[in-house]
Amino acid sequence: MVAATPFHRDILKELSAACQKHGRPLGFYYSQSQDWHEPGGAGNDWDFGPDLGPDKKELKDYDGYLRGKAEPQVRELLTNYGPVALIWFDTPRMMTPERAQRFAGILRTLQPKTLIDGRLGASGDYVSTGDNVIPSGVQQEYWEVPATTNHTWGFRKDDQDWKSPGEITFKLVDIVSKGGNYLLNVGPMSNGVIPQASQDNLRTVGRWLKANGEAVYGAGPSPWGDEFGEPSAKGTKDLRGQPLMLAHNEWRATTKPGKVYFTFFQEPRVAFDLPPMKNAIKRAYQLADGKPVEVKEEAGKRQLILSRPILDPMATVVVVEIDGASAER
Structure with missing residues (x-):
């Protein structure tokens, strides 16, 4: 990043320093399988062809990609930026249990306290549901809903269908009442600014939480259902x-x-x-x-x-x- 971008600074190091300064846990999103820039990575069939053949056999040097790039990058994240609370893996295409275990071994060796989400390709420290999918009842295991504030994960100027403060508040309380965690995504604009509509909605929810957060933070699930x-x-x-x-x-x-x-x-x-x-x-x-x-x-x-x-x-x-x-x- 320092050498390859006009920014010429290590933004992750700056983020780590800011988190430590303000007492915030640091976590990273990491797409271990899909890498559209690498011939051996999954997901880019327009430049490098399909990942799998008709017989479901792998057509790319996927292990070469994992060992040569993905696994070293995860080691770098766990070595250069202080305590890491979570690595949130995603889209585990072709991630066999053996491959997932290699990543888990890196985390357990370098930072044993770092949490692993439910999308590594093997059981993590908790379950990640499908995007925006809230279970219908109380779950007995630790779980989390990754969710959007509109319909997209990144910023799209043509997606202005924002969830209202009331919708976000209901989903938050609904999830907590079923024993889960609400991982709510915000897609910033290209200049790093959070879209104004998203700011306004989240601040409204924040004001509600300031008065009612006792019912949410650290609260357990419903005794009924x-x-x-x-x-x-x-x-x-x-x-x-x-x-x-x-x-x-x-x-x-x-x-x-x-x-x-x-x-x-x-x-x-x-x-x-x-x-x-x-x-x-x-x-x-x-x-x-x-x-x-x-x-x-x-x-x-x-x-x-x-x-x-x-x-x-x-x-x-x-x-x-x-x-x-x-x-x-």
């Missing part, structure tokens, strides 16, 4: 072959010891029936302003009585403090 929706009664499959879900988007629940956070994305028009739990309730209140929320019991059901209009029409969080560390169904 019925609130997510229900599968098609006809057994219909979606385009990925998974059961088609009729999603319910009215509210989500996240948890911390002794607390359940109910985030409402639609205003309840009647008293809200709390999901079944054996725990005694100590109190309930709005997270953003601390205002008490009435809890009443009727016909054996406990209910929240929310004021109308709700505090924040985008998303209002009500904290229910309970006896015990977790909700018992």
Whole structure:
């Protein structure tokens, strides 16, 4: 980069220094398989021909490319730039378990604490879902959704279909309520500036998080799950072959010891029936302003009585403090 570009500086070293200065973890995206500049790399069939023949046999010196370029570059990333929190591998074309293990061995040897995502070609430290694919329910393993703020990963001036602050907030809370992490991508313009619409939307979400982040950061998943929706009664499959879900988007629940956070994305028009739990309730209140929320019991059901209009029409969080560390169904 220093010798081959007009910038003539090591931008990764500068990024590493900035991360260390501000106490931020440093991670790298690395496309280990697709390299459109190398004859042995995957993905460039217009210059170097197809990767595989009709019999699925490899037509390129793929191992030569991996050993000669990709693996040395990963060693360089782990050697020259201080602590690396994560290497996010992608598109594992032709990545056999043996090839993936070579990369994993480099990371475990040079920086054992560096996380490996789910797209190396073998099991990483957590699961990476498909792009913008949110599971329909709580997952038992560590997982993450890589997602876009519009429809593209890089900047495209003709893609102005930005996700609204409300959509981003819902997806964030929905993912956390299912035990996952939201990896939200921003594609900067050629001058390095984040598009203004993206800035505005993310700042709006940031203001919401400043008041309601306790329900998100470090929070655990929902103790229930019925609130997510229900599968098609006809057994219909979606385009990925998974059961088609009729999603319910009215509210989500996240948890911390002794607390359940109910985030409402639609205003309840009647008293809200709390999901079944054996725990005694100590109190309930709005997270953003601390205002008490009435809890009443009727016909054996406990209910929240929310004021109308709700505090924040985008998303209002009500904290229910309970006896015990977790909700018992």
